[in-house]
Amino acid sequence: MNNSYTAIAKLFHWGMALVFAGLIVLGFVMTDMPLSPEKLQYYAWHKWAGVSVFMLVWLRLVWRVLNPPPAYPSTMSPWVKGVAHLGHAALYGLMIVIPVSGWLLSSAKGVQTVWFGVLPLPDLLEKNKELGQLLHEVHEALNFVLLFLLAGHVAAALKHHWIDRDDILKRMLPTRSTTTQKDTV
């Protein structure tokens, strides 16, 4: 039985971790900036990247269905397994809901999302200042939930690695093929 994630799954995991981290940092930075061309540029980049991860997460889910992740170690109690499943489901849910909330907030603020400045996404909402402000707060609040869950996700991975000493963290880490390992040793 294969006990590791596929290379593609690892690429999705770490790639999206990087993009989401960048998006969250950019989100906080750009909203705090005074109006400038850079601010407008950052907003556009944030939206373009947001649309991109929204599409990537669906590909990732398809990949996950076709290539189920390795089972949890038997040392984990059913209760802990349940919490882990729930946490991962919530992470996936947020990866879908957060970009959608951004898209809606953009529509309500009257700024259409045009992917990479080329592909316009339909505006699902009419321009509405109050709704725009509300959706802005929802978008932000969802990100705080995501950050909270991510902290739990990282803490759990480290606990598995250092305290339980199982392979939960290692099976998501990039592996070198055995031949390269020989070469480098």
Place this chain on the structure above:
Amino acid sequence: MKHLTTFALGTLLAMSAGAVEYKAIQPEKSKVTFQYKQMGVAMDGHFKKFAAQLNFDPAKPAAAQAQIEIDLASIDAGSSDADDEVVGKTWFNVKAFPKATFVAKQIKATGTNQFEVTGALTIKGKSQDIKFPLKLAAQGNAGVFSGGFVMRRADFAIGEGMWAKFDVVANDIQVNFQLTAISGK
């Protein structure tokens, strides 16, 4: 020749209608809007306050007079952030130049209720001759004048300094208007 006959016919028709002359603008039935691109996204805006002086007899376009004055501080550029920004020094500098004006120099008939207007557009102390087609639609005793033109913001130093480049806010601004005027004797 054909041009002349349609022109003569238009004149005749107008004369038979009793030589209307459009004068008083109805602000609530008039609008001045603009569209611009920001990071590839089409943005809409409009001016809430403007005044126009008009003496327009469709039968005698050569003798017509038209002048419009736009209160630049009344701008709605799409968001409150943008509204606060564009009244400032680098954009319209409304403290020094509160109004944009257009004064028609020449109005020619190009067809039935169709005209070509040439005139001076003055914004931020800079003046430029522009030319655009004008359409007239009679509605009872009112006439609806509509037209539009593309102006380049750089020609009027709208958006200086950090905004001078066109990669974030495009140079071309589409301006459209619809002015409803009541006819007097």
